[in-house]
Amino acid sequence: MAVQPGFTITSGGYVAEIARTGAGLRGLTRGGVPLTEPWALGTKPPLSAGLILAPWPNRTEDGIYTFDGEIHRLDVTEVERNNAMHGFVRRVDWDDVETAEDAVTLTVDVGTHPGWPFDLHLRIRYAVSDAGLEAELTAENHGSAALPFALGFHTFLRVGDVPVDDCTLELGAALVQPLTERQLPAGPPVTVEGTDYDFRRPRPWPAGNSTPRSPRRTTGTPCVHRTPRCSCGPTTRSAGSRRSSPIRSTGRGSPAAGRAANPRGRSRSSR
Structure with missing residues (x-):
């Protein structure tokens, strides 16, 4: 029996496409309008779009x-930058354990690797409703010792086929993380005040730039990706926003970066 390579869930006018490989969100639409960067099953996601980083x-x-x-x-x-990047699970197939018309749950054992002697189990549930898409990830330490853990969702948002330069962005992030030329953190996060990263009030994307310029009072370079919602850093830390996104991730317990200390203890982390 052939293994199903992907899953489609629908509700409330939303359609989400989930790939088995990487448990990736490979497309989200509402009323036929794309809300994330899509990619086809069996192809390499552009810039790891929609994949889970853990x-x-x-x-x-x-x-x-x-x-x-x-x-x-x-x-x-x-x-090219001599780094270990984005964890172990974005290029492996996850197992489906629950499927429904409006939800799907996938799991994966991270396994042991050079430099990773730990026993970590991940579970992701995607669900759509009138409120949009919700993703809940649970991390379980199945070993006897504490382990390090951090999480990223590599989501790329879009508004249909409208060019980025024609969009107005509002993002309640008060801090930005400067990066080095190797895309590593360059010191602590700094305020977005007075920089091209300040979108706390709605404004157009900086003209002629696919990414805003570096903070003027810091060293380092910004994330190279085309959206401030990219999670490979993260580049921004949210201090709250007046608008809600149709894409939500829920979290309770530990923050996105930390320790999983208890055997089979659950750590639910949010983007």
């Missing part, structure tokens, strides 16, 4: 990190 998003410098006093060495997967 057990870490963004980049680990030289593939080396220290946890609980022990040095771990990951395989370098971004050779």
Whole structure:
């Protein structure tokens, strides 16, 4: 029996397309209007659009990190910048454990890898309703020791076929994370006040730029992707917004970056 490569869930005028590989959101429409960057099953998602980044998003410098006093060495997967990038699960097939007309749940065991001797299980549930799309991810530590954990959703939003330069953006983010040329954090987050990243009031995208310029009072470069909602950093930290997105992720418990200390303890993290 052939394995189903993807899933379609519908409700409230929304249609979400979920790929088994990477548990990726490969398309979301409302009334036929695309709200995310789409890609076809069996193709490589552009810039990993819609994929889940775990057990870490963004980049680990030289593939080396220290946890609980022990040095771990990951395989370098971004050779040109000598980083370990975006975790282990965006290119593997997840198992479907629950399917319905308006929801699907996928799971994956992360497994052990060079520099990752831990036992981590992930579960993602996508559901659509009149309110839009909701994604809830649960991380479970099945081992006997604490493990490091971080999460990213690599979502690329769009408004139909309207060009970015014709859009007005409102984003309640008060901080921006400067990055180095290697796309690594360059110091702590800084205020967006007085920079091209300040979208706390609605305004057009900076003319002629696919991404805003770096904060003028900091070093480093911004995320290279085409939307401030990219989660590979994250580039921005939200301080609240007056508008709700049709795409929501729910979270309770630990923040997106932290520790999973208890065997089989659940950590529900939000984008």
